[in-house]
Each structure stands twice: as C-alpha cells, then as structure tokens.
Amino acid sequence: MIKPIKGVERHQGGLRIVFFWQGKRYRRAATKGATQKDIKIANLLKKKVEDYKNADQNPLALFDTNYSNHRDLKRLSDEWILYKTGRVVDGTLRRYKWAFEMLIDTIGNKLVDNITVRDIEKWRYQRMEVEKLSYSGVRVFKSAFDCFFDWAKNNDFCSKNPSRLVTIKRKHEPDAENNELFPFCAEDIEKIQAGIMNPRNKFRGHNRQQFYNFFMIAITTGMRPGEMIALTWKDVDLKSTEAHPFGTVNITKSKSQGQALKAPKTAAGIRLHVLTQESRKYFESQRRLTGLMRKHVFVASQKGPFQYEPYNSSFQITNRMWSNTIHRFCKDVKYRHFYQCRHTYISNLVANGVDLPIIARQVGHTNTRVLLENYYKIFAPQLKDQAQQMSEAQKNRI
Numbered sequence: 001m002i003k004p005i006k007g008v009e010r011h012q013g014g015l016r017i018v019f020f021w022q023g024k025r026y027r028r029a030a031t032k033g034a035t036q037k038d039i040k041i042a043n044l045l046k047k048k049v050e051d052y053k054n055a056d057q058n059p060l061a062l063f064d065t066n067y068s069n070h071r072d073l074k075r076l077s078d079e080w081i082l083y084k085t086g087r088v089v090d091g092t093l094r095r096y097k098w099a100f101e102m103l104i105d106t107i108g109n110k111l112v113d114n115i116t117v118r119d120i121e122k123w124r125y126q127r128m129e130v131e132k133l134s135y136s137g138v139r140v141f142k143s144a145f146d147c148f149f150d151w152a153k154n155n156d157f158c159s160k161n162p163s164r165l166v167t168i169k170r171k172h173e174p175d176a177e178n179n180e181l182f183p184f185c186a187e188d189i190e191k192i193q194a195g196i197m198n199p200r201n202k203f204r205g206h207n208r209q210q211f212y213n214f215f216m217i218a219i220t221t222g223m224r225p226g227e228m229i230a231l232t233w234k235d236v237d238l239k240s241t242e243a244h245p246f247g248t249v250n251i252t253k254s255k256s257q258g259q260a261l262k263a264p265k266t267a268a269g270i271r272l273h274v275l276t277q278e279s280r281k282y283f284e285s286q287r288r289l290t291g292l293m294r295k296h297v298f299v300a301s302q303k304g305p306f307q308y309e310p311y312n313s314s315f316q317i318t319n320r321m322w323s324n325t326i327h328r329f330c331k332d333v334k335y336r337h338f339y340q341c342r343h344t345y346i347s348n349l350v351a352n353g354v355d356l357p358i359i360a361r362q363v364g365h366t367n368t369r370v371l372l373e374n375y376y377k378i379f380a381p382q383l384k385d386q387a388q389q390m391s392e393a394q395k396n397r398i
Helices: 036-054 059-062 071-086 090-107 115-128 133-156 184-196 208-221 225-229 275-292 315-329 341-350 354-361 369-374 374-397
Strands: 008-011 013-023 024-031 248-249 271-274 301-302 307-310
Touching: 008 024, 008 341, 013 036, 013 059, 024 036, 024 059, 036 059, 036 071, 071 133, 090 115, 090 133, 090 307, 115 133, 184 208, 208 225, 208 275, 208 315, 208 341, 225 301, 225 315, 271 354, 271 369, 341 354, 354 369
Parallel strands: none
Antiparallel strands: 008 013, 013 024, 248 271, 301 307
16 A cells, blocks of 8 residues: 655645745645545655755746746656656656657757747657667657647647647668568478478477468468467368358457457458368368367467467567578578568469459458559559450440
C-alpha cells in the first residue's frame, strides 16, 4: 500500500503539496482524489518540487494555473511529462523526454504557440535525413508531439497542433528488400529449401522440418505470418470433399509481436482458404510433428511430454531463423523479407491467369484494386495482348 511521503497531505478529499521556497511556506493542490494512483502522482510531484529547489528553479511553476499561451517548450513539456507521470509506464516517459530534447535541440526553446509546421518538418528532416533514424523510431517520437500539442490546445496553451499536419513517410527502397514486389523464382525456392535442410544450419531447439513446412506453406498459400502462427488444428480441415478435394483452412485470427490473438489485418482476412495439392502436402507433414497436441499448428518449444509453447510472435521465425538461413546458407539468393513469400504466391496465381476475385478471396483482400495496383508489372504483358485483341475485334466490326 502506497502512503503519502513527507510534504504530501490530505485536503478536502484530495491531496496537496506543502513546501518552502525563499523563506515562505506554500500549499498547492496536487490531485482531486486520494486513491492509490493519486498518492503515487502526488509523491512524484513532491519529488519534482525538491528537484526544482535543488536546481535553484522556482517550483511554483509546477502549479501555475495561468493558462496563457506564453509558455516556452521546455517548461510546458516538463509540465506535460509530469501530467503523464503515473498514467504511462516509465519507458514511455523516457521516450517523451528524449523526443522533446531532440525537438528543442533542433528548433530551440521557442514559445509553444509560435511553433509551426515548418519547425516539425525541420525536426523530421534532421532525424530521418541527417541522423538516419528509422521510420518506426521517428514515428514513435512524433506521436509524443501529437499528444502534447493536443493537450496544450485543449488547455489553451496554443491555438493549433502543428504536429498533426506533418506526416512520416517510409523511404522508397529501390532494391525491394522489404516493401516492393520482389517474388522468389523457382531457383530461389530450391536454394532456400537446401539452405534450411543444411545440417550446418542450427535452429537452437526449433524443429528444422517445422521451419521448412512454415516456409513452404507460406509459399503455397500466401498466408500472412501472423495468421500462420495463430492457426490451430481445429482450423485445418484436410478432409477431401467434392467442393474442396484437398481441404481448407479457416482463417479467423492473427497474432502480432507481443500481442494477444486478434482479428486479421482486414475484415476480408476472415476467410476460408482453399488448399491445393502442394499446400496440403506440407500441412500433412506438419501434422506428423504437432498434430497429436490438437492445439497450435506451429509451436515454439516443448516444455515436457505433449506440453508445447506456442509462438509469441512471427518475429522468431520470419526474422531470426529466416535471416540466418538466407545470409549464411543461401548467399546466392538476394535477401528479402519473409513477406515476399506472400507476394510469390499471388504473383504465381496472377501469372497463370487465375481470376482476380478468386485470388483476392484466397489472400484476404477486400477487392481486386490492391492486386491491380501492386501487381501491374505482371499484368502488363497480358494487357498488351488484350489490347491487340480488342483492336482486331474493332477492326472486324468496323
């Protein structure tokens, strides 16, 4: 149970801070309530007061209720971080402090209401172009500015939120390593298969055959990695029927890094995926490994007899084992993100003339627009042939 520290006292149902500054005694309200969370916030505020006094700064600034917009960035950001203390975890508070230190270092300690969109863009340029920070890292820092300026605007410290008007875009990667369409060819797939089964490729407790099946199921079904690790054997039906001679997979869940099971990326991601003869073969191989558990299709480790731990995220497969296999045992294959397995599956269907609505349904796309936009290069030869056919048909009619 948390107790108020010295200098924190109860007052009118809430808590207030008592301190001395320049020979005078002051009492300032800290919280409206007196719950355990309020006590924690008040205790932290009292420590902040002592820090101000030790640094010979006026602690009354922490309790200033004059809501004018004449506040500099350093002072107001400190107040906002203090407001957030107890509401977010310590790691997030540290990121907030780093973000504002970088912003002040870039644009100076300006008045909050005088900060413009150009200032935020200058900060973005400094981080991404000069310091070469990653897209995700810059986006995390910018989210702190979004929340800060929202809070400042709601409390009349500024009249606008310049951060919301600045976007963080991914850099174009011409080598198509991560984002651009770059499917594997048949020769690449054979080399990767050989790299996975290479005896020198150590998997540190992970089953080699399972990784092989994971790769080939991704190639032959186009499922997202998060959807694959969320699969259970109840979702997989390998019974042959007249409509589905090779079985189906009912995809209803997905799993991201460190998160619980959730719905797939899009509403259309909840689907019944029809298996082919090739994909069925690898599911049968995987069933011989984990089918007796009657739970997850892919498992991370074995705790005991028939006691298995599912994957916490696809990162363990798609980054660690995948990167090690490609870089060390498939040096002739240009490195690409594991997600290119999905592009490979779709590209093969498109190149072989499968109807677009069927492809969209198989891979969980809402419509065919994404296919037309992302796989235009594959359609180009077909479009040229169709244009010639339409031209000849018009000539015959005219």
